[in-house]
Structures are given as C-alpha cells and as structure tokens.
Amino acid sequence: MIERLDTFAIELPSWGFADTGTRFGKYVQAAAASTIDEKLADAGMVHRLTGCCPSVAVHVLWDFPAGRSPTQIADVAEREGVRIGSINPNLFQDQVFKYGSACSPDPEARAAADEHIDRSMAIGRDVGSSALSLWFADGTNYPGQDDILQRKRRMEDALARWHQAMPDSMEMLVEYKPFEPAFYHTDIADWGMAAHFARKAGPRAKVLVDTGHHLPGANIEHIVSFLLSERLLGGFHFNDRKYADDDLTLGSIDPYAVFRIFLAIRIAGERHGFETRHVGYTVDQSHNLKPKIEAMIQTATTAQELFLKAQMVDLDHLVRAQDAMAIVDAERCLRDAFATDVRPALREWRRARGLPEDPLEAFRESGYEARVGAERQARRGGNPASSSYA
Numbered sequence: 519m520i521e522r523l524d525t526f527a528i529e530l531p532s533w534g535f536a537d538t539g540t541r542f543g544k545y546v547q548a549a550a551a552s553t554i555d556e557k558l559a560d561a562g563m564v565h566r567l568t569g570c571c572p573s574v575a576v577h578v579l580w581d582f583p584a585g586r587s588p589t590q591i592a593d594v595a596e597r598e599g600v601r602i603g604s605i606n607p608n609l610f611q612d613q614v615f616k617y618g619s620a621c622s623p624d625p626e627a628r629a630a631a632d633e634h635i636d637r638s639m640a641i642g643r644d645v646g647s648s649a650l651s652l653w654f655a656d657g658t659n660y661p662g663q664d665d666i667l668q669r670k671r672r673m674e675d676a677l678a679r680w681h682q683a684m685p686d687s688m689e690m691l692v693e694y695k696p697f698e699p700a701f702y703h704t705d706i707a708d709w710g711m712a713a714h715f716a717r718k719a720g721p722r723a724k725v726l727v728d729t730g731h732h733l734p735g736a737n738i739e740h741i742v743s744f745l746l747s748e749r750l751l752g753g754f755h756f757n758d759r760k761y762a763d764d765d766l767t768l769g770s771i772d773p774y775a776v777f778r779i780f781l782a783i784r785i786a787g788e789r790h791g792f793e794t795r796h797v798g799y800t801v802d803q804s805h806n807l808k809p810k811i812e813a814m815i816q817t818a819t820t821a822q823e824l825f826l827k828a829q830m831v832d833l834d835h836l837v838r839a840q841d842a843m844a845i846v847d848a849e850r851c852l853r854d855a856f857a858t859d860v861r862p863a864l865r866e867w868r869r870a871r872g873l874p875e876d877p878l879e880a881f882r883e884s885g886y887e888a889r890v891g892a893e894r895q896a897r898r899g900g901n902p903a904s905s906s907y908a
C-alpha cells in the first residue's frame with residue numbers, strides 16, 4: 519500500500535487558486551492568487567504539504583502574460599518545487615470565438631484557433647509539457663443555428679492538423695462535455711465522440727474524462743473501463759458534482775464513485791494487462807466558497823484515500839465471486855475495501871516521506887493564508903482579488 523502511494527500523483531490546476539464565481543457573482547478572497555507567480559507559490563505549498571501534487575496545469579491565456587517567456591514561468595515553478603504540467607489552450611474567451619473555434623463557420627475564428635494552438639504548442643515545447651489538453655466550448659444554442667455535420671468535419675480537420683504539428687514530446691487530450699456554454703448541441707458532447715475525434719486525429723490523441731462532464735446517472739467507471747480497453751484513456755479532470763458541472767471538491771458528494779473509478783483502472787491494469795501508468799490525474803475544480811488552498815489540500819488527501827481504498831479490494835476474491843456469480847460476495851469485496859480506514863496507512867506514508875501527518879492542520883499552523891492574504895491585498899492596493907476568469 520505504502521509503495522503504491524508513491525506512484526500516485528495528482529496535478530493541480532492553476533485556475534483553482536484564483537477567484538472564480540458563477541454567472542451571478544463572485545465572492546473574493548484576500549488570499550486568492552491573481553498572478554501566475556501567486557498560483558505557483560500556492561501550488562508549491564500544497565505539494566510541500568501533501569507530497570502528491572508535483573505539477574500544475576496551466577491555462578495559456580490566463581497564465582502566460584505578455585513580457586514573460588514560458589521558460590521564465592517554468593523557472594518560477596521550479597523555484598516553488600513544482601513543474602508545469604498540461605497546457606490548456608483557451609479557445610472560448612476571445613470575442614472571435616462567439617460562434618465556436620475549430621468548428622466555427624467563420625474562417626477568421628478557425629484561423630484564430632489555429633494560431634492559438636500553435637502558440638500553446640510552442641509554450642508546451644518550451645516548458646517541457648507532455649500534454650496539450652483541449653476543451654472546446656464549441657456548439658450551438660438553437661436548432662438550425664449551424665450545420666452540425668459540417669462542424670464535425672471542421673473539428674476532425676483541425677484536430678488532425680494540430681496532431682501533426684504537435685511536438686513529439688506531447689500527447690493530445692480531447693475533453694468532452696454535454697452542455698454549457700452551448701445549450702442546444704455541443705460539438706464534442708460525450709466520450710464516444712471524443713474517442714472518435716481522438717482516433718481520427720492520430721495515435722497520440724486520447725480522451726480526457728472530466729468527472730463533472732456527464733449527464734446525470736452516467737456510469738463513469740464503465741466509460742473508463744471501455745476507454746482503457748481501447749487504449750484511448752489519456753487522463754482525468756477530477757471534481758465532484760450534484761447536478762451539472764458543479765466543480766465541487768472531489769469526493770464531497772459521492773466518494774464511492776471516485777473509488778469505483780480508481781478500481782476500474784486497477785482492474786484494467788492488474789487483471790487485464792492494459793497500460794495505465796500514463797493516465798494523468800488532474801484536479802479541475804473552482805472553489806467559490808471554500809478557501810482555495812485548504813480545498814486543494816482536502817482534494818489531494820481525499821484522492822489519496824480513495825485511491826488507497828481501491829487498492830484494498832481483494833481482486834482474487836472478487837474474481838472468484840464473479841466467476842461463481844456470487845453477486846452479494848462480489849459487491850461485498852468493494853464495500854469492505856471502501857469501508858476500510860486507510861488514514862493510518864496514509865499517516866505512516868507521510869511520516870516515512872518526511873511530510874506532515876495532517877497536511878491541513880500543518881497548513882493552518884503555517885499562517886500562510888493570513889500572510890499571503892495581507893501581502894496580496896497590499897499589492898493590489900487594498901482592492902479585492904481580481905480573477906483570471908472574466
């Protein structure tokens with residue numbers, strides 16, 4: 519168990535440290551990060567305390583301001599004890615993308631998307647990132663607004679072009695989402711479409727599963743098993759939800775679902791011999807109400823706990839029960855593992871790795887939140903934090 523924990527890492531999102539809101543408003547926090555330097559400092563803090571968050575996903579438009587080279591930003595990350603992880607282009611915020619990016623009927627929008635992806639890949643090359651993580655807001659709001667089939671072709675063409683231009687060191691992750699911001703149709707609405715687009719794009723394109731991007735009731739571990747067996751699973755964006763893409767803290771609503779996802783990955787690897795080491799885990803949450811860093815620490819430690827619980831499942835016993843069609847016994851294998859208190863094992867791992875036994879307590883004792891809150895407020899001239907989200 520302890521050794522397995524050493525293999526577990528989860529990437530932090532730079533945007534999770536900044537003030538965010540809903541379309542109804544935004545509640546600002548004094549300690550929220552507003553620059554990439556602040557985001558990397560916060561991520562470094564989370565990694566120092568948890569030992570399992572060595573990389574940070576970055577958003578191109580929000581994190582690479584004019585006048586700062588990508589290598590300078592990578593140096594800041596290194597100084598903070600983390601590295602730059604996946605590169606997330608922004609194909610949704612510019613006015614030119616009003617009717618979509620890769621799928622837009624407007625050739626100017628498609629050209630702008632090409633240009634932004636070129637820039638994102640150059641950044642990826644410069645900072646040594648291994649993933650170009652693509653999420654598209656592309657879609658339409660009304661029946662008849664655009665030709666859906668034509669948009670599918672445009673997406674296929676764009677992804678194939680980008681795949682060909684991608685540095686050898688990178689892989690392409692294709693994320694799906696059923697709705698929002700498009701409310702009639704979304705060009706990559708589900709995992710099947712993402713798998714199709716990834717296959718068409720080329721061998722280095724894989725599907726990214728954001729746990730919040732499913733219609734209610736979807737069986738995510740089924741999707742995960744399916745994609746792994748097709749060698750098409752590239753990674754995850756973890757968050758929890760009750761209704762839609764709520765971006766709540768991992769495991770806060772349905773920890774059993776996360777446990778089942780980790781178990782599906784373990785079964786595909788251990789029982790069926792599929793490669794699972796390349797599957798990247800990333801947090802994709804936006805904490806509107808919780809203090810950002812505490813929420814991230816909570817997320818990372820919860821992820822470790824649920825991962826460990828999935829390692830506790832007695833696979834031999836499970837297989838025997840399945841072969842005997844002993845449903846109650848099979849399910850009990852899962853429930854027993856899920857009910858196991860793995861926190862003592864985690865504390866032991868942390869002790870052995872020179873980490874604080876209780877990262878959240880250690881964070882509170884450090885006084886970091888109050889200190890950076892005061893510094894950041896002062897730097898902003900007393901103004902509340904400004905968000906990287908519009």
Ligand code: PSV
Binds near residue numbers: 533653693695763
């Ligand atoms: C979209 O909802 C998403 O999940 C994508 O991954 C974006 O990159 C991220 O949220 C942040 O906007």
Ligand code: MN
Binds near residue numbers: 653693728
């Ligand atoms: Mn996401």
